[in-house]
Amino acid sequence: MESNPVLLESKSSPINLLNEMQQLRLLGHLCDVTVSVEYQGVRAEFPAHKAVLAATSKFFKEVFLNEGPVDGPHSNVFLNEVRVADFASFLEFVYTARVEVEEDRVQRMLEIAEKLKCLDLSETCFQLKRQMLESVLLELQNFSESQNSEEESAARPGAVPAAKAERDPPDCSEASPEGPAAKAKEKA
Numbered sequence: 001m002e003s004n005p006v007l008l009e010s011k012s013s014p015i016n017l018l019n020e021m022q023q024l025r026l027l028g029h030l031c032d033v034t035v036s037v038e039y040q041g042v043r044a045e046f047p048a049h050k051a052v053l054a055a056t057s058k059f060f061k062e063v064f065l066n067e068g069p070v071d072g073p074h075s076n077v078f079l080n081e082v083r084v085a086d087f088a089s090f091l092e093f094v095y096t097a098r099v100e101v102e103e104d105r106v107q108r109m110l111e112i113a114e115k116l117k118c119l120d121l122s123e124t125c126f127q128l129k130r131q132m133l134e135s136v137l138l139e140l141q142n143f144s145e146s147q148n149s150e151e152e153s154a155a156r157p158g159a160v161p162a163a164k165a166e167r168d169p170p171d172c173s174e175a176s177p178e179g180p181a182a183k184a185k186e187k188a
Contacts, residue, residue, distance in 0.1 A: 018095060018096055018097060019096070021049065022092075022096055025047065025048055025052075025095055028047050030049065031048055031049055032049060032073060032074055032075065033047070033048050033049070033050045033074065033075040033076070033077060034046065034047050034048075034074070034075070035048055035076075035077045035087070036076065036077070036078045036079070037078075037079045037082040037083070037087045038078075038081075038082070039080075039081055039082055039083045039084065042083075042084055043084070044084040044087075044088075046087065046088070050064050050075065052094060053094065056094040056118055056120065057116045057117055058116075058119075059116040059117045059118075060116065063077060082112060082115070083108070085105075086109065087112065089101055089105070090112050090113070090116065090118070090121065093109075093118075093120075093121050093124075094120075094121070106125055106128055106129060106132070107125075107129075109125050110122060110125035110126070113125060
């Protein structure tokens with residue numbers, strides 16, 4: 001009797017693999033490449049794994065596949081005009097599939113993703129930029145609608161704009177011949 005094939009699939013394995021590779025990188029274990037980056041005189045070196053960089057970046061894949069056997073087991077790659085903080089964030093992203101950066105650095109992260117040909121980071125940056133743009137457009141639309149409703153209220157004779165009505169409650173002493181004391185008795 002022949003058995004039907006079944007699929008054995010781990011949902012946690014990709015995350016565990018990334019976490020383990022990140023730990024190996026942070027401890028400097030099994031690293032076979034050092035990436036040196038420099039921007040305006042600030043320089044830093046980052047140990048990493050060729051396989052991880054090549055799998056996540058077409059730039060690194062091309063560099064490593066075009067290396068000659070003379071280069072030895074450990075490679076050095078120099079990247080000019082790349083900020084240290086941006087490359088550190090890039091490395092964190094490729095090793096963990098996530099990185100936290102300030103909003104004003106998203107464009108720079110997109111630029112480094114394009115420079116290093118990292119499709120996953122490019123797509124992530126584009127999605128975030130689109131969400132940020134949609135949020136700004138929604139705020140502008142809400143502001144525009146509130147301005148239009150105030151203008152419409154002001155255009156109607158005898159109408160008090162909603163914002164003004166909230167700020168300035170009507171003066172009860174003018175509306176009632178008895179004044180505020182009579183209103184207080186009515187409420188009681």
